Amino acid sequence: MGCKCGSIESANCHCGRIVGINGNMLTVEFFDSVKQNEIAYAILDDIHLKAEVVRTRGRYADLQILEEPKGLKVGGHVDFTGELMAVELGPGLLTQIFDGLQNPLPGLAKQCGFFLKRGMYLDALSRDKEWEFTPAVKKGDTLSAGDTLGTVPEGIFVHRIMVPFSLKGRYSVERIATHGSYRVSEIIAELQDMKGFLIKVSMVQKWPVKIPLNCYHERLMPTDTLMTKIRMVDTFFPVARGGTFCIPGPFGAGKTVLQQMISKNAEVDIVVVAACGERAGEVAGTLREFPELIDPRTGKSLMERTVIICNTSSMPVAAREASIYTAVTLAEYYRQMGLHVLLLVDSTSRWAQALREVSGRLEEIPGDEAFPAYLESVIAAFYERAAIVKLRDGTVGSVTIGGTVSPAGGNFDEPVTQATLKVVGAFLGLSRERSNARRYPAIHPLESWSKYWSIIKSEDLKLAQKILKDGNDIAQMMKVVGEEGTSIDDFVMYLKSEYLDAVYMQQNAFHAVDGAVSAERQRYIFNKIVKTFGTKMAFHSKDEARTFFQILIQKTKDWNYMAMESDEFQKIEAELDKMIGEVAKNAQNIPEN
């Protein structure tokens, strides 16, 4: 019996025929049945172009094509796979760079040269590489999804080979491979379910990206600070392990640089970077830089703890939507091994725009700025995939998610920023004013917030926050009444806030020492500054005060650039103490203004 589509001689054909093409949306007449979100291939000569079912109506399915649709015709053949969009999970993900559909980009480059080629799909994990497997269970053990069968070393990590997450119920181990080298696709275990059915398990498994992976015992409260080594974040607007944060800001305010700083220095085991709809050049930079940078925690290159998912702005838009889910699924996979994973997405707005494009082509009723009405719930569901969890074996793993937001016109009062602010635990808002004044990182000190715990004692923090706020108020007032209308006390308060800004909040991303500041050092410097602020100061004139603070700023900046163990560090500290001591002594001679 031939297929109804007429073009394939197959009894149980699962296919369809293109009846319309509108941008990256195909309308396909199907003959059997289709699943929502299943993957299909549109066939163009010898090229197979991946597409995903996003809506069905009667005999027609709307498919978003994940590639450039040029050349497709009405009447063209479509094969449905019956499978949801899924990623391969197994050893060998780390150090890789994948596109949004988990194609290894270096592999593509080897085959196709300088340019991407549509319809080229490669295995995400190498089928040739051998991994040294050590079993962790024995015949007769009872297990369920997510339990460890054995381990392989993957770079600096112990990579757990687990019972496939899709298996329901309990299984007994019938056979487990002995210690030795295996390829990912080799069978390393046979499991028997309660009905006696045998399941063969290899080191690679698939998981549908849009479904959260939650084979854990329980979710915990995110309480531990995730050190980013950025003073302004850890001290003022901290991020917690298993928590979420967002970085909205107009273009050029420093979102990407801030994320890059975090990806380099964050105290986590693994970093998944999702370059989503932004510049390819930035990814290329990371790619070249990371292998050269040594992770001080492990002594190995930073690349060993990194996976990059890359769907940059000129790559197909529909695959951009997938890339976010691919990234978070990989992050969840490593969390399942008791590791702390940080997922950084740049930028979630591009993902939201991809949703908007699809929604528009489906002619759904548009909400604000033409974003679909379900935008908020989709964003919320994505950030909900961040969590710190206790696994069934008692170990703890986490996925922390941080996303940049690129609001249209730099105005935070827009749908994506607003939807994100509702669900995240920390808001690092970047300000155009601060970036224009080269005050990096340009996190707005008064508008940003965090619900997590700082590494600094809260009363000290409150003091600093008060100084910032008062300083800002005085600065605003000075704009109206001028310096001469400001009392010297107020003026000194203003200078103090400027001092805090210059030497603590501003941080040189590109400096070896200043670029990454440990918790210990942050506490040390912060205490010093608090002590300085506690010192009674008096000046004869505003100019004298200004000069004093200018010198103090310069010295403190010099201090920031010195390694904490160095002699210079101590030397400059002594000079700072001396300056403060002198001004305190003067204060006794100058009457209160």
Added chain:
Amino acid sequence: MRRIYRKIEQIVGNVITVVAGEVSYGELATITTPEGSSLAQVIRLDGDRVSLQVLAGTKGISTNAEIRFLGHSMQTPFSKSLLGRIFTGSGEPRDKRPAITENLIDIGGPSVNPVKRVTPGNMIPTGIPMIDVFNTLVESQKLPIFSVAGEPYNSLLARIAMQAKVDIIILGGMGLKHDDYLFFRDVLEKNGALTRSILFIHTAADPTVECILVPDLCLAVAEQFALQGKRVLVLLTDMTNFADSIKEIANTMEQIPSNRGYPGDLYSQLACRYEKAAAFEGAGSITILAVTTMPGDDVTHPIPDNTGYITEGQFYLRNGRIEPFGSLSRLKQHVNNRTREDHRSIMDSMIQLYALYKESFEKQSMGFRISAWDKKLLRYGERFEHEMMDLNVNISLDQALDLGWYILADCFQPAETGITTKLIEKFWPDNTRMSIA
């Protein structure tokens, strides 16, 4: 297979619809009327209804015009013989010389694999301190020049074209005033640079949507030269006209606009073009400088806003000067650590001080009392504007950095500049006398 049709079902805006079979998405067709012929591109297929965007516009097209499907998407010839030539926005000769038909290549090809991009490492010196010192232009960079109408953006573009050290210049004009077209042509010719240039010029007199192909034509040709090892500089003016054409088509196709009438895919459309800027391992590079006039001087307008998110920085042209605030070359840190050790410090502190100057200037104009510090800043700001910001200053980077120290030393005490002691010791001029060539 029938490829010629003579019955147009619908004409709306610049889009026509015909009933035809075996047509592929993105395919090109020619539409012939007694007045002439135009190219059209398939932008939607719905059963046997085919919608085409007519590049020369639909004015005067009759429902029985001849539509011939060409079986391929838009192409351009590519060869060395393009050098020195001037074409229209649809790739026809504008210089009255014969058409070139050899070696046709597709335009709008696939993107570069991100892993094949080389980290940009070569500065493109322009002799303009506001660029070289403060926002260095880097090979493979894509930068817009944000400007309002009336600013001398085309002369700036021309000047960069003349002074930048590159192999080939490709100029794409979109909605260019005819005078400006002649200006570019003459400047290039006068400086003997026309022979290394290729011009694709769509003028304001041409049908508006025809400019939609200009960036793709320029970039496809640029890409081929780059793959042959050439360093290509692509100059586009004015991308706002390009974006408006995209808007016009989207509106005709009844796409739901996202922001001020612009379609939701404006970002992706612009990115596809700008992302063609690249440096190829073992070959050449493409650098893009693109004028984007800001409607109503509003940078939050969707065109400059989306552009800013895509490009690697931006130059703001205002009052005939490149504004230090907001202007930004994001790739500068790839090169300015290898120019001179004081480059970054000069860059940072001169801008910070200039920002303070602005505040003092404000105070002064509001009639507040001016402190001694304000006076220093006022003096500094004036010199900075006069000696550094003026676009007519044409000096090397070294000279510009020396000039920076000279101005600082002339206006401030070392500690007031915020520059680290180490650099002060090395570079602070002993006395304030210094000769600048």
